[in-house]
Amino acid sequence: MKRVAIDVWYAIQDWLETFGASQIFFVRLLAGVPSALARPGLIIKQVHASGVLSLGIIGISGFFVGLVLSLQAYNSLAKFGATESIGVVASLALVRELGPVVTALLFAGRAGTALASEIGLMRATDQLSGMEMMAIDPVRRVAVPRFLGAIIAMPLLAAIFSAFGIFGAWLEGVVILGVDEGAFWSQMQANVDVYDDVLAGVLKSFVFGIAASLLAVFEGYNSIPTAEGVSRATTRTVVLTALSVLVLNFMLTAILIGKV
Amino acid sequence: MVIRDLQYSRGHRKIFDGLNVEIPRGRVTAVMGPSGTGKTTLLRLMTGQILPDHGTIMIDGQDVPKLRRADLYQMRKRTGMLFQNGALLTDISVYENVAFPLREHTNLPERLIRHIVLTKLHAVGLRGAWQLMPAELSGGMARRVALARAIVMDPDIIFYDEPFVGLDPISMGVIVRLIRRMNDALGLTSVVVSHDVDEISSISDCTYLISDGKVVASGSPEEMQENASAVVTQFMNGMADGPVPFHYPAPNYDDQLLSRDE
Numbered sequence: 248m249k250r251v252a253i254d255v256w257y258a259i260q261d262w263l264e265t266f267g268a269s270q271i272f273f274v275r276l277l278a279g280v281p282s283a284l285a286r287p288g289l290i291i292k293q294v295h296a297s298g299v300l301s302l303g304i305i306g307i308s309g310f311f312v313g314l315v316l317s318l319q320a321y322n323s324l325a326k327f328g329a330t331e332s333i334g335v336v337a338s339l340a341l342v343r344e345l346g347p348v349v350t351a352l353l354f355a356g357r358a359g360t361a362l363a364s365e366i367g368l369m370r371a372t373d374q375l376s377g378m379e380m381m382a383i384d385p386v387r388r389v390a391v392p393r394f395l396g397a398i399i400a401m402p403l404l405a406a407i408f409s410a411f412g413i414f415g416a417w418l419e420g421v422v423i424l425g426v427d428e429g430a431f432w433s434q435m436q437a438n439v440d441v442y443d444d445v446l447a448g449v450l451k452s453f454v455f456g457i458a459a460s461l462l463a464v465f466e467g468y469n470s471i472p473t474a475e476g477v478s479r480a481t482t483r484t485v486v487l488t489a490l491s492v493l494v495l496n497f498m499l500t501a502i503l504i505g506k507v
Numbered sequence: 508m509v510i511r512d513l514q515y516s517r518g519h520r521k522i523f524d525g526l527n528v529e530i531p532r533g534r535v536t537a538v539m540g541p542s543g544t545g546k547t548t549l550l551r552l553m554t555g556q557i558l559p560d561h562g563t564i565m566i567d568g569q570d571v572p573k574l575r576r577a578d579l580y581q582m583r584k585r586t587g588m589l590f591q592n593g594a595l596l597t598d599i600s601v602y603e604n605v606a607f608p609l610r611e612h613t614n615l616p617e618r619l620i621r622h623i624v625l626t627k628l629h630a631v632g633l634r635g636a637w638q639l640m641p642a643e644l645s646g647g648m649a650r651r652v653a654l655a656r657a658i659v660m661d662p663d664i665i666f667y668d669e670p671f672v673g674l675d676p677i678s679m680g681v682i683v684r685l686i687r688r689m690n691d692a693l694g695l696t697s698v699v700v701s702h703d704v705d706e707i708s709s710i711s712d713c714t715y716l717i718s719d720g721k722v723v724a725s726g727s728p729e730e731m732q733e734n735a736s737a738v739v740t741q742f743m744n745g746m747a748d749g750p751v752p753f754h755y756p757a758p759n760y761d762d763q764l765l766s767r768d769e
């Protein structure tokens with residue numbers, strides 16, 4: 248029992264240390280933002296790496312989520328004779344919740360792991376030490392552009408996820424199940440608000456972007472320079488990002504609904 | 508470069524315990540010692556990558572451990588370092604790797620950068636490999652490209668961390684000659700950490716042998732060969748057992764074999 252208590256205490260200490268270190272790292276990243284903005288080429292390259300290269304998984308996932316949403320909504324709404332509302336249900340679920348959250352989870356799996364392992368391998372192969380020896384700060388040269396690139400990419404990916412999802416919902420609901428197309432789009436247009444729904448989703452995905460990219464570059468940058476260390480950093484990136492996104496999602500939803 | 512009373516521990520293990528080293532300007536100085544004695548750690552201390560527990564590391568009158576980050580970076584602009592594996596950036600070409608410090612630290616026009624990069628690549632014999640990616644290079648070629656990158660800012664001091672490890676005899680000969688040639692042609696001060704006795708002895712002006720956290724012998728390669736102390740004799744002649752034991756500390760052999768403990 249005593250041993251369990253000691254282990255729990257060490258785990259809490261470890262978590263607090265990691266949390267503190269990540270916040271200090273966050274400040275270092277923010278301090279490097281002005282100089283990174285002066286070299287937009289580096290950021291654009293990272294938007295491509297994190298965003299464009301994630302388009303496939305995001306688009307396909309969004310499409311299938313839209314298909315399922317439409318199918319589920321149709322079956323439930325048919326009981327009340329309100330199948331025309333599947334467009335509203337699918338689009339609200341996508342832009343407010345599923346778009347930002349699922350995109351962030353997929354981003355952690357695709358781009359977050361790539362970021363963490365790339366930076367971790369740069370650490371393991373002395374590339375970061377090499378930069379330091381060339382009087383180049385690796386946080387500013389390597390971590391900040393990747394951090395900013397991922398933050399820019401996340402809301403764009405979430406928007407694309409939602410767009411593909413709505414396309415999937417339309418295909419399933421209108422083309423396959425025969426819901427009236429005019430009602431599908433007009434109800435969506437009437438009930439989805441730009442500020443309360445779309446911008447709320449954009450805000451969420453922006454915050455998730457900060458969390459996901461911070462965790463990925465932090466874990467990669469501070470990984471132990473061995474094969475096992477890089478593997479551990481990659482795993483921790485996915486686990487911590489998933490948990491952070493889900494917790495943040497609840498907090499943001501509570502704040503946004505409280506405001507609305 | 509003068510190191511005085513350097514002490515450094517990792518955990519409970521003392522790596523250096525009162526180390527004293529003087530590295531003369533314009534010479535090739537070798538730092539040798541058995542594996543695990545902290546040769547690479549010494550390079551990291553000299554370049555301010557890690558901080559000592561005690562002692563001074565003076566380079567051109569500046570105490571490296573006490574330098575602020577900005578001053579440390581200024582000092583590093585005047586130094587070059589060749590890592591064991593080259594530490595080339597794997598996502599850019601040979602040309603871009605060598606141009607990297609110039610692009611980061613200067614606003615030179617592209618035409619001049621091209622001229623400098625090709626000159627440095629020519630000096631290491633790899634001008635023709637300018638458009639290859641690091642993954643396409645052999646170990647020896649990668650180290651030569653890293654050497655070109657290390658000298659691209661025309662440093663005063665260059666540190667070599669085990670530059671001969673894992674190289675075939677031809678590549679090793681090339682690197683050995685390059686270290687000496689670069690030192691003499693560019694007026695550098697070279698610090699070479701190595702345990703390859705023959706190669707390093709052929710080019711060094713001065714050698715320090717480190718063991719158990721201290722300098723156990725120093726002098727020219729000839730003086731080292733003539734040194735009769737047991738540890739120097741063992742190291743210079745590659746003897747398996749001696750002051751540096753063959754066996755890692757272990758309990759009695761019979762007792763351990765007959766013990767029931769797993």
